[in-house]
């Protein structure tokens with residue numbers, strides 16, 4: 264097995280390459296596949312709230328759920344560095360809670376580092392978490408936990424003032440101790456300038472080619488949702504089609520009696536003659552049904 268990826272490997276990749284490849288994973292099966300395929304980083308993203316749980320945002324995701332999914336991914340990762348997302352309200356209330364929750368992701372979830380969204384306003388929190396020996400990956404730009412503050416999922420930092428603020432945030436996060444930074448949904452020239460100013464690696468999503476690495480949500484790159492095709496996503500497969508075709512083939516064979524065939528069935532080693540000893544129960548006497556007239560005060 265190749266050497267495990269650590270925060271030092273990622274720093275070296277910024278300096279001499281190759282580009283960092285990060286992908287989200289939420290369970291052991293996908294984690295195993297991406298690890299075998301050569302992922303440098305597996306992110307247990309709170310995007311699971313949308314792609315796994317079916318919510319409209321990442322906001323309902325809880326710490327217990329992040330721990331559960333982190334455990335599954337960590338068990339399967341052999342080479343990749345595993346990062347666990349800190350969900351909404353797990354680090355915003357106080358630095359103490361942030362340290363405790365980051366600690367849970369590491370000690371219970373088995374991740375190597377945590378990621379949290381936000382700029383300079385979280386510098387103190389990041390200092391506190393790193394002081395507890397937990398590496399922190401920052402995340403600025405389009406930060407999905409701030410969907411209501413942003414007024415939707417919109418590209419950030421297009422104007423000079425906002426772009427300057429983003430560069431200042433990036434520098435503040437590096438100074439606070441972040442070992443890497445996700446840049447999401449920002450113009451490619453801004454991402455390239457931030458990347459050039461920092462000594463920690465940047466990992467882009469919808470932030471152009473000038474970052475030190477790239478990340479995509481695994482269900483997006485695999486083409487699992489035919490209705491979701493934002494500009495920044497490239498589909499490398501059509502798993503929606505493949506999975507649907509396979510499921511339809513299975514259902515057709517079950518309905519047509521072709522599955523299971525002999526090759527997929529077991530045989531007895533002897534001819535067995537069974538004597539039935541399962542007398543059929545007497546049919547229950549007919550009972551007239553009586554309507555109770557509704558429950559819990561709902562009028563019927």
Ligand code: KIV
Nearest residue numbers: 287308309310445478
């Ligand atoms: O939650 C997530 O999957 C993420 C990535 C898209 C960066 O934060």
